Amino acid sequence: MGANLFMIFWVLAISGFSSGQVLNCVDTQADSFCAAKQTAGFCSLQYYQDQYCSKTCNPRCATARGDPPPLTSSNVTNLINDVIKSSFGNVTTFKSSIMASILAIQNLVDQIKLQLQPVVRVDCVTQDKNIWAGKYLALCPANCNNLTIASLKLWGFIVYTGDSRICQAAIHSGTLNATGGLVKIEKTTGVQKYFGNTRNGLTSLSSTFYPSSFQVKPAV
Structure with a gap:
């Protein structure tokens, strides 16, 4: 008999929860207190786990009222x-x-x-070692690949010696063409060996250690 009553009570309780009907709380005073706290903003979405509500609210009543579920x-x-x-x-x-x-x-x-970055207007014979900035934009004129205008002074590839001519290095690296334009120069420390090659109509030479170097990159 006792087991049957328990099953009936359990079914009724589940039905009440699922239908959203308001159950009669065991402690209506505590439930009202909890609802007031929630309205006042003291209780979070999982308010019956909140410090203000955990000991005073009946979770069954909260579920029956249709309050928000716990935040997970x-x-x-x-x-x-x-x-x-x-x-x-x-x-x-x-x-x-x-x-x-x-x-x-x-x-x-x-x-x-x-x-x-500073913009430096250079000519075909300007060497990086004569520019003070560690990073700068170099504005090269046209025809720096014309060796009758400027004799070739170029050592290295990708990393050039500090006494190499900036605009010739820009053309040799493929960053700039013969029409000139803006390139970005970044100084680096010297290396033990620079390797030359022929690219874009210019031939750079190999070299041993030089105390400063630079690299040519696109301006943008």
Whole structure:
């Protein structure tokens, strides 16, 4: 008999929870206190686990009132996915948008850095060792590959000696063509050996140690 009564009570309790009906709380005073605390903002979504409510609220009453379920990692994940889908359509589109934003920000940072670098107007015979800046933009004139205008003084490849001519190194490396233009120069420390070769109509020579070096890179 006792077991049957227990089963009846259990079925009624489950029915009450699923239908959203308000159950009669065992301690109506405590339940009212908890509801007031929740309204006042003292209790979180999982308020019956909150320090203000855990000892005073009846979780069964909270469930019957239709209060929000406890906040779990699964709920948070679902909430985030719902927000992403409503804003971007799907997670893949969201990731693509984030990557595009990161690339745009990086491009903006690069542009700002570029604006902060000094611009040096050079000629076909200017050597890097005569420029004080560690990083700078060099504005080369046209026809620096014409050896009747400037004799070839060029040692190395990729990394050039500090006494190499900047614009000739820019053409040799392929960063610049004969029409001239803007290139970025970055000074580096000297190396023990520089290897020459022929590229883009100019031949650089090999060299032993030189105390300073530079590299030529695109301006943007």
